[in-house]
Every structure is written in C-alpha cells, then in structure tokens.
Amino acid sequence: MTALTIILCLILLVVIIVQIGKVTELAAKIRGEEEVQERSNRTQASYMMIFMVVFLVASVVSAYYYKNWMLGYGPHAAASQHGGSLDYLFDITLFFTGIVFIVTQVLLFYFAWKYKSQKGRVAKFVPHDNRLEVIWTIIPAVVMTFLVVGGLDVWNEVMADIPEDYVSKLVPEAENEYIEIEGTGYQFAWHLRYPGPDGKLGTRNFRKIDATNPLGQVWTDEKNIDDFHPSEIVLPVGKKVRVRITARDVLHNFYLPHFRVKMDAIPGLPTYFVFTPEKTTEEYRQSLREYPEYQQPDPEDPEKQLWETFDYELACAELCGSGHFSMRRVVRIVSMEEYKAWLENQQSYYLSSIRGSDSDPFKDQLLDFEISERKQEFDDALEQALSAVEQNAKTIQFNYVNFEEGSADLTSLSKYELDNLVEALNKYDNMTLELAGHTDNTGDPDSNMALSDDRATAVYNYLTSKGISDNRLTHLGYGQTRPVDTNDTDAGREKNRRTEFKILTQ
Ligand SMILES: [Cu+2]
Numbered sequence: 001m002t003a004l005t006i007i008l009c010l011i012l013l014v015v016i017i018v019q020i021g022k023v024t025e026l027a028a029k030i031r032g033e034e035e036v037q038e039r040s041n042r043t044q045a046s047y048m049m050i051f052m053v054v055f056l057v058a059s060v061v062s063a064y065y066y067k068n069w070m071l072g073y074g075p076h077a078a079a080s081q082h083g084g085s086l087d088y089l090f091d092i093t094l095f096f097t098g099i100v101f102i103v104t105q106v107l108l109f110y111f112a113w114k115y116k117s118q119k120g121r122v123a124k125f126v127p128h129d130n131r132l133e134v135i136w137t138i139i140p141a142v143v144m145t146f147l148v149v150g151g152l153d154v155w156n157e158v159m160a161d162i163p164e165d166y167v168s169k170l171v172p173e174a175e176n177e178y179i180e181i182e183g184t185g186y187q188f189a190w191h192l193r194y195p196g197p198d199g200k201l202g203t204r205n206f207r208k209i210d211a212t213n214p215l216g217q218v219w220t221d222e223k224n225i226d227d228f229h230p231s232e233i234v235l236p237v238g239k240k241v242r243v244r245i246t247a248r249d250v251l252h253n254f255y256l257p258h259f260r261v262k263m264d265a266i267p268g269l270p271t272y273f274v275f276t277p278e279k280t281t282e283e284y285r286q287s288l289r290e291y292p293e294y295q296q297p298d299p300e301d302p303e304k305q306l307w308e309t310f311d312y313e314l315a316c317a318e319l320c321g322s323g324h325f326s327m328r329r330v331v332r333i334v335s336m337e338e339y340k341a342w343l344e345n346q347q348s349y350y351l352s353s354i355r356g357s358d359s360d361p362f363k364d365q366l367l368d369f370e371i372s373e374r375k376q377e378f379d380d381a382l383e384q385a386l387s388a389v390e391q392n393a394k395t396i397q398f399n400y401v402n403f404e405e406g407s408a409d410l411t412s413l414s415k416y417e418l419d420n421l422v423e424a425l426n427k428y429d430n431m432t433l434e435l436a437g438h439t440d441n442t443g444d445p446d447s448n449m450a451l452s453d454d455r456a457t458a459v460y461n462y463l464t465s466k467g468i469s470d471n472r473l474t475h476l477g478y479g480q481t482r483p484v485d486t487n488d489t490d491a492g493r494e495k496n497r498r499t500e501f502k503i504l505t506q
Pocket of ligand 1: 186253317319324
C-alpha cells in the first residue's frame with residue numbers, strides 16, 4: 001500500500017513539473033523570450049554561488065563534526081610504533097587533496113557565474129596552450145612525488161627487511177630480536193601459531209593437513225614439537241613482532257586496524273609484516289575513557305561501559321565468503337610479566353594432541369627432553385631409596401615399564417627406564433636387586449601368578465642382556481597376592497598391575 005502511494009505521488013510530481021514547464025513557456029511567449037531568458041540566467045548564476053558557499057561550508061563542518069570517526073583522530077589513535085607516521089601520511093594527503101578540492105569547486109562555480117550567457121558576449125576559443133599544459137602537469141607531479149615518497153617511507157617501516165643478524169625468540173630481549181608468530185586464514189577463522197620456547201616456527205607441508213593436523217605441520221621437524229596454537233593473540237608491549245601470514249583455501253586478509261597493519265593472506269605464498277605494539281590493551285582502554293561514545297553501557301555486558309570491554313582485534317579484510325564476518329580474534333597487548341605468565345599456560349599442540357597417536361612419527365620412541373625428564377625422576381627415586389633406612393622404602397616401582405596386553409613382551413618404550421636401571425647398577429656395583437611382577441585380580445589366580453613371574457623374568461632377561469651379572473638379580477612373580485590398591489575400580493586395578501624392584505644390598 002505504501003509503495004502504491006509513493007508511486008502515485010511520483011506520477012503526480014512528474015505531471016506537476018510538466019504543467020509548470022508549459023505555464024513558463026506560455027508566460028515567456030507573452031512577455032518576450034529574450035528578456036525572460038536573461039533574467040533566468042542571472043538567477044541561476046547567483047544560485048550557483050549560493051550553492052558553492054553552502055556546499056563548501058557544509059563540507060568543512062561535516063568533516064569537523066565527524067573527525068572522531070577518522071583514523072588518527074579522537075578515539076582512533078594508532079597503537080603501534082609506525083602507526084603515527086601512517087596517520088600523518090593520511091593527513092598530508094588530505095591536506096593536498098583538500099586544497100585541490102576547494103580550488104576546483106570555487107573555480108567551477110565561479111566560472112558558471114561569471115560566464116553566464118549574456119547578450120552580445122562571444123565565447124573565447126583556446127585551441128591549445130603549452131603554458132597551461134605544463135602548469136597542470138607539473139603541479140600534480142610534484143605533489144604526487146611528495147605523497148609517494150612519504151608513503152614508501154612508511155611502507156618500508158611496515159615491510160622492513162629482516163636484518164641479517166635477526167633472531168626470532170619467544171621472549172625477545174635484544175634490539176635485533178623479534179617475536180615471530182603465524183596466522184593462517186581459512187573459511188571462516190584464523191588458525192594462530194606461536195613458535196614455542198625455541199622461538200622458531202616448524203616447517204609445514206600442505207599434504208600433511210588433516211583433521212588432527214590443521215596446519216600440516218611436519219612432525220619430524222623438531223622445531224614443530226613446541227609450537228602452540230592459541231585462541232587469541234597475546235603480545236608484550238614494545239617488542240617487535242613479525243607476523244607470517246598464509247591462507248589454507250581462498251584469499252583472506254590479516255588486518256590489525258589499531259596497529260595500522262594489513263596484509264593479504266594468499267594460499268601457497270606466505271606474506272608478512274612487522275610492527276611494534278606501543279600501548280597495552282589497558283592503556284588504550286584508559287585513553288578511550290574520555291570519549292562520550294565509549295561511556296555508554298556495552299549492550300553485551302550492561303554492567304560495564306564500552307571503554308572497559310574494548311579489545312584490540314584481528315579481522316579478515318577480504319570478502320572471503322558468507323562466514324567472513326566471523327573471522328575475528330581478540331588481540332591482547334600486555335606487559336612482559338603478563339606475557340610470560342600467559343606463555344606458561346600454553347601447551348604445545350604436538351605434545352597435547354599428537355604425541356603417542358597414530359600420526360606421531362616418534363610414537364615408539366622417547367624424545368630427548370622426555371628421556372632426560374624420566375631419567376631425573378628415576379635417579380631421584382633411586383637416591384631416596386638408597387638413603388632410606390626402612391626396608392619398605394627400598395622398593396621402587398617402574399613407572400614406564402609396560403608389557404603388551406596379556407603377555408610378557410616388553411613394549412618398545414620400556415627400555416628407556418630399564419636403561420636407567422642398567423646405568424645405576426653399573427654405578428653402584430655392590431647393589432643387588434629383587435625383581436617382582438604383580439597383577440590385578442581379574443582372571444585365574446594361577447595364570448596371574450605365571451604371568452607376573454614371566455614379566456619379572458622379562459625384566460631380568462633385559463638387564464642381563466645389557467651385561468648385568470645374573471648373581472646380582474633375583475626375580476619372582478607375586479600374581480594378585482600383594483595389591484597396593486583396591487581391585488574394585490579401574491584406577492585401582494591399574495595400580496595393582498605393576499613391576500618393581502627391591503634393593504636387597506647396596
Ligand atoms: Cu577471510
């Protein structure tokens with residue numbers, strides 16, 4: 001109904017305009033056409049001048065009124081080291097284009113007024129003028145040169161070539177040390193990766209991408225072992241950051257508006273930029289506090305005002321598909337102490353999601369740091385047992401010696417702990433041991449007894465094969481006769497299935 005009314009109104013308007021035209025025509029015929037034409041020209045020309053003044057004043061007033069919506073003004077201050085120079089470049093561009101804008105508008109309307117049609121005046125015909133050509137070529141060329149050179153200067157700050165002695169570190173200290181992080185865009189999110197304590201991002205291969213390996217990390221590359229995948233970007237204030245940017249499907253764009261950095265994420269072609277955050281999230285919030293537009297309650301959390309809930313953000317600045325809007329991640333800039341505390345809570349993706357699974361190439365072996373950790377653990381337990389006085393405290397349980405299900409075959413990972421024991425036996429050459437196997441109470445007691453004996457024997461055989469004299473070792477199975485926990489729960493039964501050794505003499 002509304003649409004119909006509007007259409008009817010429009011038709012009516014057209015009819016009225018046509019009628020007015022006809023009336024004017026008739027009036028002109030009555031009054032004499034030339035005189036009417038001339039008066040009309042004068043009126044139109046003065047309208048031009050009025051329009052010019054109103055339009056220019058409105059342009060300036062609206063630019064001033066909306067200045068807080070522009071980059072670099074009001075609450076939109078830059079939060080990175082180079083951000084200020086980028087905003088300055090915008091200002092310079094605005095200054096020059098502003099002059100051109102005002103001059104061209106004034107001339108356009110002034111000429112329209114000055115050269116309105118007048119009786120007896122003939123247009124001047126200028127076919128060619130070299131001087132004019134030169135002037136309007138040189139002036140824009142000079143201005144453009146200033147703008148382009150200034151722009152290149154800022155661009156080189158963002159795209160700074162990494163110096164040769166550049167070092168990537170998770171916690172940078174020296175001037176030439178960067179934090180190197182990685183963002184991979186896909187439909188529709190960012191997958192973030194930090195290098196872990198070694199400061200180096202591990203290699204990737206797109207063929208390795210699957211459900212458990214979203215970035216196609218090559219697990220045989222040890223630089224990948226400590227890399228972690230956080231859900232937000234957290235960075236310390238005042239440290240240089242290099243962001244490596246890639247995409248997994250289509251074009252995306254890694255955009256950190258508050259830091260004035262923005263770069264395409266291209267499948268198959270890693271890009272990067274460098275920036276140094278200069279204000280922590282908290283400092284930026286405090287600077288927003290004075291602006292009325294940030295003193296409103298946050299619609300999502302009415303208890304708080306908008307400045308309190310403000311966060312820096314990472315957005316995708318490429319229209320990459322229907323879920324494009326959801327490619328947002330929070331960026332937190334914090335003090336070095338907070339950054340370190342946050343790092344403490346991050347878990348290596350490999351160790352938490354891949355280690356021991358079918359896609360782990362090191363499934364059947366221990367990694368160097370695990371070997372040394374477990375050796376430390378074993379040595380500590382042994383020292384404690386050796387220095388203990390009570391006989392009960394002389395028994396040590398193997399924590400990592402395991403057997404294949406229902407058999408007495410040692411698993412491949414068991415040898416590491418047994419090797420620790422071999423080393424200890426070589427170190428303390430008077431030490432003699434009793435090796436004992438235990439089971440839980442499931443199954444037949446007699447076969448449990450036999451199985452536990454076989455398992456103690458397997459350990460005995462391993463140790464003697466490593467050159468330990470057989471008169472230093474005895475072995476026997478206790479079956480289910482000596483539980484250390486309840487046999488009513490899974491956890492209890494697991495504790496009861498164990499192999500241990502007792503120090504007889506030392
Ligand atoms: Cu995107």
